[in-house]
Amino acid sequence: MRVIIPIIFFLFTFSIFAQDFSNPKSVPTFFGSDQSSFTGIKKKDIVFKTLEFISKKTDSLFLKRMKLKENDSIEFQISYIIDAYGYIENDSTIINTPITSFNNYMKLIINMLPRFTPAINDNNETIPYKIEFTGKFNVKSKKLNHFQYEVNEYFLADIDIVPIFPGCEGAKDAIDCFNQKMMEHININFNYPQEAQKKNIQGRVSIQFIVDEFGNVNDIKTRGPMGGELLEKEAHRIMSLLPKFTPGYQKGKAVKVKYGIPINFRLQ
Template identity: 30%
Template sequence: MTPEFAYFLKVNVAFVLLYAFYRLFFYRDTFFKLRRTTLLAFFGVALLYPLMNIQDWIREQEPMVEVIQMYSAILPETTITPDNVPETDWHGLLLSGVSYLYWGGVLALLLRFLVQLSSILLLARKSKVMQIYDTRVHVLDRPAGPFSFFRLIFLHPGSHSDKEIDEILTHEGTHVSQWHSIDVIICELICIVCWVNPFVWLLKREVRHNLEYLADDTVLESGYDSRSYQYHLLGLSHTNKSATSLSNSFNMLHLKNRISMMNKKRSHGIGRAKYLIFIPIVGGLLIFSNIDAVARITDELVESSFAEALMPEAIQLPIQLFPAVNKEEPAEMHRGYVLSKEELAAIKRAEEQVFTVVEKMPEYPGGQKALLKYLASSVKYPESAMRNGVEGRVSCSFIVRKNGSITDAEVIRGVDPALNAEALRIINAMPEWSPGEQRGKAVNVKYTVPVSFRLANKHKASVSGTPAKGIDTSGRIFTVVERMPEFPGGQYSLLRYLSQKIKYPVIAQENGIQGRVSCSFVIGADGALSDVKVIRGVDPSLDAEAVRVIKSMPKWKPGVQNNMAVAVKYTVPVTFRLQ
């Protein structure tokens, strides 16, 4: 989904919710001026809230972590057709047709708007101007309904009595003095852009009605008889409407609503307090927009991390670096599933832009395996950390420049000064990478590598003992803890377990079904797995196979928070890809 389409979709979703909100709370009250302000605020909020960025704050709120994770899991997955399989891009053709239809509607409505605007200006230029009751009026040359547009008032005096003219000028003078035509123009322009959304047209109708309520209210407050004024409106209901829908017409239709509102008892002043409900509605839209943005970026980054195929399926899990004594055990790595705000933020350097996600991500010389080999041969587990039994994950970010050089390496989530320094040392010593590309051009890309330092079992036995000093019995379930749960034997053992246990369903192979199944489960304080469920499925057979294998796993090493073994919710995305 392109950023432009995501913005357009969020704007239209806001119009739907705001219209429902308006009808529920404000539709029948008589606070016309406050209602006018609120309706205009609806348009402003709908257009601006998708542009407001509070992603950093969202990521810092622990309750949002699981919401983002769940939302990311239900986002639609992009399907890629292999190059050697010719296939008609029906999806692309459909989108192209819809795009042409949309822009055709926009163009037609824009032309209609310009024709209406020019007709009013032409009529003002051709009509005779005269003063009636100290009001400048453009006299129509034939009977028609009176109307106004900005400072222009149009009237056919011969069709009305002196009293009726006085009422009309008071009504239209309200439109002029309060600049109601600005509201009308705003509604018209938004309807042109969002013409496919019926709720935008409904909001436009409510704006127009409310402007008439305001003008009618001014007439009655000026001392005119309510019954006589209402009969006057009914008498004009058979006349032609004004020249265009851009004007404020005295005898605008829906007279039943106008007369009903004039006879309605005035709303109690304390009822204005209900307009404060608008504030949490705006807050909810803002949070939703930023959760959507964070989840989409997260989903793109995680999707790009799962690429290597093991058997019929492809599974990649976070990096584990071992002390030199453990070199014979291969390490697995990807760019990380728990993402910090620095990883996702688009930053600006003083002289040029730095990207976080591009079409072609930077690559270490020789690819992922070469990077793993480099890390395994270069890392030196600090002696002080080994003596003190310190281990954990160090997240480092750096910028891969246009020329492939590595700069601005920094620790964005550290564990221990010694481990942090070692992670920075090997990153700064890396050779030049193949730079990232955006639209065919080399660009600067900020890259993040989470590096987990784990002591071998013999070092743990002699140095650190059991890390958890107790078991949390409160029943809380965490999503991120100081020390994440671990499969027995580490990530490599988990990879090996999955490659041995997973059996690609025959029915899925026969039907060419593939994709990523995201499963979540809770690793209890005792290491046992529970609450295994699919949060993003592909096909019932693939979903069932992923759940079966996860349920058959042995107990994990539990997560640790504040030296207490705790329950942690964990997510494993498993990609089934046919060879």
């Protein structure tokens, strides 16, 4: 009889919006930025400098054409992919504002961003990386030179109080306690799919989920090996059984926190 061993590794990522499933060792670095900075700073730097770049490239004539007046504001959603070579991936840019022509204009600007130092994975291979953020532009002095952006999901380094796994209240180290409780949760609920056993399907499944501002676990996403849909389904089921958390807080406000957990399914 084969012994089934769920091998569980924990990696926690707290992201400014979406992070890809590769759990990169290093996110991209914007041209001229400090490459020694930790991931949280780099991501914020990318967002800030992207907005700054858009502001500098948007002239008053275009704003007039868009019928944007002094103190007008535009809310936006922006996402794009930095490919494994540091360039903006073709057709990856998505802009969402109330003005279609403004969307098209900003797409052109973002595609003009300078080349990044690409993200790398644990094997020091360069990989694609997705950047997403939302916010608001304000028109000042006939320029798009004032903006703000919303941070809805955070890095560990940015969190004042991390989410608390039930039973970890009062623990000296909330993250260590989280690790232990998560391992217990997976071991209790783990069930290697019989069909996967018969077909000798095994491998790593990367899982992401969000603990939202109410402590609920949602937006569970999985990515497994080729042909590993059964493993992905089991990983999703286990995460869907997670209890309600005490939410994380930043500056006294409950916020969303994103976690990434890779699980290796192995048959021996």
